[in-house]
Amino acid sequence: MLHKFIVYVEDKPGVLNRVASLMRRRSFNIESLAVGHTDKPGVSRMTFTVDTDETTAFRIEANLYKLVNVLRVECLTNEPAVERDLTLIKVRADDQTRPSILQIVDVFRGRVVDVTNESLIVELTGTQDKIEGMLEVLRPHGIIEMVRTGTVVMGRGPDAPSISPEFVQARVPEESAAR
Amino acid sequence: MKRSGAQIIWETLQQEGVDVLFGYIGAATLPAYDALLDYPIHHVVVRHEQSAAHMADGYARASGKVGVAMATSGPGATNLVTGIATAMLDSSPVVCMTGQVLSHLLGTDAFQEVDMTGITLPITKHNYLITRAEDLGPSLREAFYVARSGRPGPVLVDISKSAIQEIIDWEPDADLVHLPGYRPDLRAMPEEFQRAVDLINQAKRPVILAGHGVILSGAGQALLDFVKQANIPVALTLLGLGGFPASHPLNLGMMGMHGEAWVNQAIQEADLLLAFGMRFDDRVTGTLSTYAQNARKIHIDVDPGEINKIVKVDVGIVGDLRETLEFLLPQIEPRTHEEWNDHIRNLRGDSAVRDVRYLPDDGHLYAAHVINDLWHYTDGKALIVTDVGQHQMWTAQYYRHEYPRHLITSGGLGTMGFGLPAAIGAKFARPDAEVWVIAGDGGFQMTAAELATAAQEGIKVNVAIMNNGYLGMVRQWQEFFYDKRYSATPMRSPDFAKVAEAHGLTGLRCETRADVEAVVQQAREAEGTVVIDFRVEKEDSVYPMVPAGAALHEMIRRPSVTGTPIGLT
Numbered sequence: 001m002l003h004k005f006i007v008y009v010e011d012k013p014g015v016l017n018r019v020a021s022l023m024r025r026r027s028f029n030i031e032s033l034a035v036g037h038t039d040k041p042g043v044s045r046m047t048f049t050v051d052t053d054e055t056t057a058f059r060i061e062a063n064l065y066k067l068v069n070v071l072r073v074e075c076l077t078n079e080p081a082v083e084r085d086l087t088l089i090k091v092r093a094d095d096q097t098r099p100s101i102l103q104i105v106d107v108f109r110g111r112v113v114d115v116t117n118e119s120l121i122v123e124l125t126g127t128q129d130k131i132e133g134m135l136e137v138l139r140p141h142g143i144i145e146m147v148r149t150g151t152v153v154m155g156r157g158p159d160a161p162s163i164s165p166e167f168v169q170a171r172v173p174e175e176s177a178a179r
Numbered sequence: 180m181k182r183s184g185a186q187i188i189w190e191t192l193q194q195e196g197v198d199v200l201f202g203y204i205g206a207a208t209l210p211a212y213d214a215l216l217d218y219p220i221h222h223v224v225v226r227h228e229q230s231a232a233h234m235a236d237g238y239a240r241a242s243g244k245v246g247v248a249m250a251t252s253g254p255g256a257t258n259l260v261t262g263i264a265t266a267m268l269d270s271s272p273v274v275c276m277t278g279q280v281l282s283h284l285l286g287t288d289a290f291q292e293v294d295m296t297g298i299t300l301p302i303t304k305h306n307y308l309i310t311r312a313e314d315l316g317p318s319l320r321e322a323f324y325v326a327r328s329g330r331p332g333p334v335l336v337d338i339s340k341s342a343i344q345e346i347i348d349w350e351p352d353a354d355l356v357h358l359p360g361y362r363p364d365l366r367a368m369p370e371e372f373q374r375a376v377d378l379i380n381q382a383k384r385p386v387i388l389a390g391h392g393v394i395l396s397g398a399g400q401a402l403l404d405f406v407k408q409a410n411i412p413v414a415l416t417l418l419g420l421g422g423f424p425a426s427h428p429l430n431l432g433m434m435g436m437h438g439e440a441w442v443n444q445a446i447q448e449a450d451l452l453l454a455f456g457m458r459f460d461d462r463v464t465g466t467l468s469t470y471a472q473n474a475r476k477i478h479i480d481v482d483p484g485e486i487n488k489i490v491k492v493d494v495g496i497v498g499d500l501r502e503t504l505e506f507l508l509p510q511i512e513p514r515t516h517e518e519w520n521d522h523i524r525n526l527r528g529d530s531a532v533r534d535v536r537y538l539p540d541d542g543h544l545y546a547a548h549v550i551n552d553l554w555h556y557t558d559g560k561a562l563i564v565t566d567v568g569q570h571q572m573w574t575a576q577y578y579r580h581e582y583p584r585h586l587i588t589s590g591g592l593g594t595m596g597f598g599l600p601a602a603i604g605a606k607f608a609r610p611d612a613e614v615w616v617i618a619g620d621g622g623f624q625m626t627a628a629e630l631a632t633a634a635q636e637g638i639k640v641n642v643a644i645m646n647n648g649y650l651g652m653v654r655q656w657q658e659f660f661y662d663k664r665y666s667a668t669p670m671r672s673p674d675f676a677k678v679a680e681a682h683g684l685t686g687l688r689c690e691t692r693a694d695v696e697a698v699v700q701q702a703r704e705a706e707g708t709v710v711i712d713f714r715v716e717k718e719d720s721v722y723p724m725v726p727a728g729a730a731l732h733e734m735i736r737r738p739s740v741t742g743t744p745i746g747l748t
Contacts, residue, residue, distance in 0.1 A: 010360060014296065014308075021300045055487055062483035068305040068325060071360040 002031065003057040004081070004153045006161065007046040007064055008071040011037065015069045019046065022067060028052065028060050032085075034150035043071065047152045074161040076153050086125050086149040088113070089135070092142035093120045101141055108134045119144060182349040184312035184342045185214035188276070190351055191319045192220060197247055199607050201225055201234035205251020206291065207278025207340045223607070223636060226628035228255050230600035232262020232333075233626070235273045237564060237601030240587045242608035243397075245272045245326050252278040253291030256337070257298065261594060263333045264302040268591025269418060270391060272331035274322045282310040282341040295337040304332030312345035316354035324356050329363025330482040331395060365483060367496040367503075375477050375494045376510040379409065382451035382475075384519045387413040388434065388463075391590075392456010392480060393422030394583045398501035402455065403427075405504050410516045412523055414442045416457045417575055418590045425559075425579035431523065435463040436725045437572040441526035443723075443731045446471055448522075454478040456500045459489040460591070465731035479503050535737070536577065540692045546570055546645040546715040549695055550617060551577040553643065556699045562612040564588070564605055564640075566598035566622030569651040572721040574617050596625030602640045603633055613703065614639070620646040620672045627678065633708040634682045641702045642710045644675055647717045655720045659735065679710035687711045 009015045016035060023030050033048040050060060057075060064073045093101050094117065105112060105122050108130065114121035124134055128151060135143070155161075182190070188211055192200070199221045204212045215222060225231040228250040235246030250259050256277040266273040280289040296308045305325045307318045315338065322334040379385065393402055399422055406413060406429055413423045414434040423430055431442045443465075446452065452474045457463070464470045467489065476492040478485070479500055486495035496503055535547040550573050553561075559579050565571040565588040580586050587605055589597040598618040606614045616623075623644050633640060645651075654668040676686025685705045689698045689712070702709040722737030 017297075018300065025301045055491065058486075059484065059488060062486065065362065066304075066482065066484050068358055068361045 001051070001053075001077070003050050003052060003060070003075060003077045004083070004151070005046075005048050005050070005060065005064070006074040006076060006153060007048070008038070008073075008161070009044050009046060009067075010069040010071065011042050011044045012069055015044070016046075018067050018069060019064070022063055023050075023060075026059070026063060028056065032150040034152050047150070049151050072161055074155070076155055080156040081153050082156060083127050083151055083153045084125055085128055085131050085151050086123070087131050087146060089122045089124065089138060089146040090114075090144040091120055091122060091138050092118060092144060094118060097141055101138070104134065104137050110134065180349065181346055182312075183210070183214065183346050184315050184338070184344060185211040186217075187312060187315045187349055188319065188338070188343070189215055189218040189220060191316050191354065192247065193218065194351065195320070195323045196244065199223065199238070200247035200249055201231040201238075201604065202249030202276075203228050203231060203251065203255055205253075205255045205278060207252035207280060208249065208343070210340065210343045211249075211278070211338075223603070223632060225600070225632055227626065228258035229262050229596065230603075230626050230629050230632070232259045232273065232275060233265065233594075233597050233600035234604030234607070235275070236262060236266045236269075236271045236597075237587055237604030238608040239266070239272045239331075239604075240269075240601070241562060241584055241605035241612070243584065244608070245274055245323050246604060246608075247274050247276070249276045250278070251291070252280055252295075252340075253293050255291075256295045257293055260298065260302065261592075263299055263335065265589050265592045265594040265597060266333040267302045267304070269589065270331050270395060271333065272326040273333040274319075274326050275333060275335045277335065277337045278343070279308065279337045279339040282339045285310070285339065295335065299335045302333070303335045304330075306335040306337065308337045308339075309342045310339045312342045312347045312349075315342055316349065317357070320354050321356050321358055325358070325361065329365075330480075363481075364499070365481070365497045367498050371494055371496050372507060372510075375496060376507060378451055378475055378477060378494065379453070379507075380512045380514075382411075383516075384449050385409070385411045385451040385453060385516070386431075386445055386449040386474075387411050387453045387455060388416070388446070388457050389413050389419045389422050389455050390416040390457025391418035391422075392500045393419055396456060396481070396500040396502075398456070398504055399423070399583050401501045401504035401508070405508055405511065408508060408511050409514050410520065411453065411514075412445065412516075412520060414438070414446060416460070416463055416590070417588060419457060420575055420580040421583045421585050424581045426581060429520070433575050435460075435731075436465070437576065437721050437723065438725075439527075439576075440530050440723050440732075440734055440736060441523060443725065443734065444526050445523045446474075447730070447732045449474045452476045454480075454490075454492070455504070456480060458485045461489075464490065465725045465729055465733075469730035471731075542691070544690060544692055544695075544713065544715050545719060546647070546713070547573045547577050547719075548692055549643070549645065549689075549713050549715065550574050552692075552695045553615065553617075553699060554578040556696055557613060557615070557703075560613065561585070561615045562587070562605055562609060564598050564602035564614065564616050566616070566618035567593045567595045568619045568622060569647075569655065569719070569721050570617050570619050570645040572652075573645075576721075578617075595622035598622060599626050599633075599640070599642060600629045602642075603629060603636070603638065606638050606640050610638075614641065616640055616642040618642060618644050619651060620644055620648065620675075621650045621670055623675070624672065630679065630682045630684060630708065630710070634684055637707065639706065640708050642708065644710065644712050645715050646672065646675065646712050647715050647719065648672070649717060651719070652721070654718070655724075658718065658720065659724070659726070675710050675712040679708070685709040688714065690714045
């Protein structure tokens with residue numbers, strides 16, 4: 001299943017490389033990755049999703065903690081969370097097709113951010129499913145190019161993961177412990 | 180006060196307690212070496228940078244302190260790579276400093292520029308690229324801290340010549356370690372301990388699997404106390420040897436591919452495995468699908484990444500092994516496990532007759548006999564450093580390892596050429612120890628140039644070469660699995676005694692069992708480094724052996740005295 005991780009890291013040169021190198025070396029396959037600053041100076045936040053089983057998800061968490069520049073890892077797979085992708089889609093649109101495309105964009109609550117005589121750029125935010133859904137209906141009109149930011153995730157409720165946990169538990173997946 | 184980057188390097192190393200380092204000078208490190216003359220730190224000039232890393236590694240394993248190696252930029256730095264990877268796989272605390280080109284040349288493919296932090300990313304615990312003198316002090320401090328804490332490992336500090344030459348205002352002792360994300364002192368949750376205690380107290384056929392972690396965390400006494408209470412037999416990994424005394428009645432010996440049959444059999448029959456500071460390497464488990472199928476498993480390791488990496492466990496406890504065992508002990512109920520221990524003792528029975536120690540040499544010189552004799556003549560007290568191959572396994576089997584930090588060997592990476600340089604490093608760490616290298620003719624030649632280093636430094640290590648004219652371990656695989664087609668394994672070597680003499684050292688040769696005692700004693704008494712060329716049986720094999728892909732109990736056994744004569748009979 002798709003596992004979602006939030007990783008707080010020190011904002012230093014090469015840290016993204018360290019995380020990527022770890023994932024490659026241990027053969028964890030990243031589906032999506034997004035990196036950006038946080039409200040705290042010197043701290044960046046990565047969100048990445050990996051399609052894997054539960055045991056491997058635990059190992060990913062443990063191995064990330066071994067990186068000296070990693071401050072905190074939070075796995076939000078089984079937590080209530082808000083999940084968003086941002087995408088820009090440049091789609092072919094002339095006088096004839098423009099109205100129906102605009103209608104589609106409206107249904108998906110997207111926004112048009114650029115218009116020419118032959119094209120539109122649509123901005124859409126949402127879950128991966130929603131974006132896939134709109135792509136599907138726009139495709140017959142001719143997609144010229146598209147870009148996606150990768151998924152970002154945030155847990156619901158008033159709390160945020162603390163950046164300095166007291167301790168980290170070595171967790172054993174249920175299926176193994178129950179045996 | 181005004182300090183150059185070079186001065187900051189050496190003053191910081193002094194503050195870290197460094198009095199010796201191993202390295203090789205070059206253009207990028209020249210200003211650092213110039214300043215070194217003003218500090219009471221001894222520098223050992225190696226003959227190849229790979230050896231510098233092995234020496235620092237040997238120093239670290241013999242002492243428990245951080246070993247230091249230094250190389251120049253480019254090829255000097257890349258030559259360290261094998262040594263760094265060796266230290267990484269065996270959790271050895273090493274700090275490697277490499278020179279780097281001037282900072283404005285970084286990324287331009289300048290002369291002797293190589294992306295060392297990129298190259299070593301997957302084989303270091305952490306690494307640094309320093310371009311400013313002000314970062315030197317804090318980064319070196321952090322490097323030492325990271326290298327020795329938690330699960331130890333190598334840290335690389337790549338230092339631009341610009342930083343070495345820069346002069347800044349610097350206060351000694353003002354540099355702080357600031358690593359907010361680094362947690363070497365992880366602890367498990369209390370309920371994990373309780374589940375472990377319950378499993379241990381309920382077990383009928385438990386076996387302890389003790390690894391390198393016992394030695395690294397200084398858990399030897401804690402393990403003895405634990406075993407005294409619970410009477411659980413102890414099997415050891417290669418790197419765990421010495422962590423639990425060989426003379427202890429519940430010491431089963433080494434497990435795994437070349438473990439004794441009863442050890443592996445006991446593991447396969449166990450109902451509970453207690454993995455203490457070990458990582459279920461494939462050389463230890465055999466085929467995973469058939470590994471200890473009836474056993475529940477408790478894994479204690481300081482590295483959370485090891486839990487459930489290879490073998491799925493029932494309880495995973497992250498933490499320092501010594502602390503964890505001391506915490507568990509009061510809750511462990513006394514047990515004798517008489518039936519189980521008797522059963523294992525019976526399993527030993529039919530192995531004893533195959534034990535090479537009890538077999539006559541019949542005029543042959545078997546490496547296993549030489550190593551067992553060496554154990555005898557050194558009272559089992561020597562600090563043994565091995566290379567990699569058959570002799571390494573025979574050393575694990577036939578030198579009885581009684582004390583921690585008395586066996587230094589490249590386990591995880593299996594690095595040929597490790598022995599001699601690691602022994603030189605170990606000798607610097609423990610000048611009073613009687614240091615013996617046990618090597619094969621192949622591995623010895625990979626770093627034999629370090630005899631010159633030993634001669635230049637005037638230090639004494641004794642080198643016992645098990646010379647069989649083959650890359651013996653691979654030859655053995657060819658014999659068993661490739662129909663004796665000896666591709667690329669026969670090896671013609673120089674006269675090792677003469678090689679030693681060419682270095683101004685003592686060279687000895689031994690061709691019969693009767694002469695073993697005399698040459699060993701002669702080597703012990705001689706001043707300076709001694710090389711002994713033991714001309715051992717050419718086509719001899721290490722038994723038992725679990726072939727790759729087989730279950731742990733499916734071993735190729737040493738033929739008994741009456742059996743078909745393969746190798747030792």
